[in-house]
Ligand SMILES: Nc1ncnc2c1ncn2[C@@H]1O[C@H](COP(=O)(O)OP(=O)(O)OP(=O)(O)O)[C@@H](O)[C@H]1O
């Protein structure tokens with residue numbers, strides 16, 4: 475990593491200052507990614523629900539723009555549809571409803587062949603850099619593969635030089651090229667995963683909990699690397715994370731998801747200053763607990779998340795909500811709307827707090 479002095483996580487600069495400094499400039503022009511009322515429902519293939527032809531409403535009518543150079547944080551409890559949304563907007567799975575646009579062009583209906591040139595521009599970095607890197611390939615093959623698929627290297631020597639440079643930029647030595655993923659630590663593997671994503675010179679990267687599986691001491695390094703790369707390349711990120719501190723630090727804007735829907739969205743500064751949705755409040759005040767299965771921290775709220783197969787009526791948060799009012803919250807679905815016109819801070823709640 476570069477030794478140049480810069481604002482890093484460790485310096486303790488208030489994240490909100492950072493977001494405020496940049497948020498005004500990043501939301502300009504055409505969004506790199508636009509999701510319009512996107513839903514992803516999966517058919518249930520087990521038990522009673524299958525016979526009833528039920529669907530898992532993993533993502534249910536999400537609209538979101540991401541602008542060039544912008545980081546949009548996506549937060550919410552486990553199972554609320556964050557990863558499914560990330561995969562759907564990259565067209566790794568097909569949306570059930572809604573429309574997707576990339577750099578202003580509609581991509582909802584594009585076939586795999588037509589999507590190929592776009593695959594270069596949109597990449598994904600996963601949580602577990604071990605299972606997402608082929609254990610039988612050397613680092614050179616892993617990073618070089620992307621260059622080959624898209625014909626980005628003139629010859630073998632050029633490919634090697636490009637891989638070495640990508641690794642260097644991601645804080646790895648060129649010697650890493652001949653080694654295999656298992657020979658590296660989690661943090662180094664994530665650097666390799668980032669180098670692979672970067673190989674095709676993307677414009678937009680979905681980062682799906684890229685630091686959740688890493689030791690806390692390593693997390694800041696990876697966050698800082700992502701931030702440096704964003705500045706250098708004007709990259710846009712959808713940053714999915716359970717870690718609200720990191721989301722606040724890294725994001726220009728944040729969207730809070732509950733049971734497949736966005737319940738609140740605002741600039742990071744605005745959202746962390748005042749949360750209007752009772753769910754956002756609960757999420758932010760909940761104490762994260764270790765989740766041994768995923769080696770990550772999980773946020774626990776009162777009560778269980780209802781099943782996305784049979785979600786509660788109207789506002790799906792109503793059974794867990796301290797502000798629930800019978801006859802309204804269970805009957806009328808709240809629209810995402812600005813409380814203060816022009817603020818960009820939107821909330822989907824009939825009785826928002828602090829209104
Ligand atoms: N391929 C699939 N088939 C059926 N259901 C699925 C599929 N993928 C995801 N789901 C369901 O969709 C819902 C959303 O899952 P998703 O993985 O997107 O949540 P998440 O917010 O990323 O959770 P986590 O924080 O645990 O990663 C869950 O109920 C999940 O079980």
Ligand SMILES: [Mg+2]
Pocket residue numbers: 556557558
């Ligand atoms: Mg996920």
